[in-house]
Amino acid sequence: MRIVIGSDHAGLELKSVAASWISNWGHEVLDAGAYEFDRYDDYPDFAEATAIAIKEDRADRGILLCGSGVGASITANKIPGIRAAMCHDNYSAHQGVEHDDMNVLCLGARIVGIELAKEIISTFIEAKFTGEPRHVRRVAKISAIEEKHK
Numbered sequence: 001m002r003i004v005i006g007s008d009h010a011g012l013e014l015k016s017v018a019a020s021w022i023s024n025w026g027h028e029v030l031d032a033g034a035y036e037f038d039r040y041d042d043y044p045d046f047a048e049a050t051a052i053a054i055k056e057d058r059a060d061r062g063i064l065l066c067g068s069g070v071g072a073s074i075t076a077n078k079i080p081g082i083r084a085a086m087c088h089d090n091y092s093a094h095q096g097v098e099h100d101d102m103n104v105l106c107l108g109a110r111i112v113g114i115e116l117a118k119e120i121i122s123t124f125i126e127a128k129f130t131g132e133p134r135h136v137r138r139v140a141k142i143s144a145i146e147e148k149h150k
Contacts, residue, residue, distance in 0.1 A: 001125060004059035006032035006050035008043040008072075011065025011109040018063065018121055027125065030059050043067075047075035051082045054103055062104040063121060069108035076104045080146055083139075088112050090123045097127035101139045 003022050007015035012034050019029045032049040034041050043066040053059045062084075064072035069086035076084035084104035087093040088111055096102035105124040107117055129135070 001061065002028045002030060002059045003125065004030040004032050004050050004053040004062045005065070006046035006062070006072075007034055007065035007109070008041050008046055008067075009034060009037055009039050010043075010067035011107070012037055014107070014109040014114070014117060015065050017114065018065070018117065021118055021121065022063075022125070025122070025125070032062075043071045044075045047072045047084075048079065051076040051079035051084070051104065055079055055081050060103075061125070063124070064104060064106045065109045066106070067108060067110045069106040069111065073104075073106040076106065080150070081143075083142065087120055087124070088116075090119055093120045093123040094127040097124060098130050099135050099138075100142075101129045101135070 005015055005019055023029050030053055032053055033046050047064050050062045050064050054062050066072040073084045073086045076082050082104055083100060083102045084106055085096050085102050086106040
């Protein structure tokens, strides 16, 4: 799987570690920045770059890391076709993919510890959309709402 990963300054350290995990698990990693620590950088820049990589089919899924995960989630969801959610537990990470076809995981680097982050990221990557009719119908409704408000 091709995974794009992005972060602002608050998530930079976790991004580096997470990219190594993902690569070691056999996945291709695309780095959407930040590439160096700059306490004045802004999460919307990296969230947009991450989401665009998925929209342009350069990645299958994305992971965004900022201080809380909230700003990254809000920003990524502005891009059509992106279904981003902040998940700080394993259940949400797999259920979001299985039921909602979530394609971007957002984590708060200041919220979750390193081992929990590793578990959540692994759970997100391993999860598969079920394709059950009720879930397909609901995701189609999300897309229709998105289209209606373009």
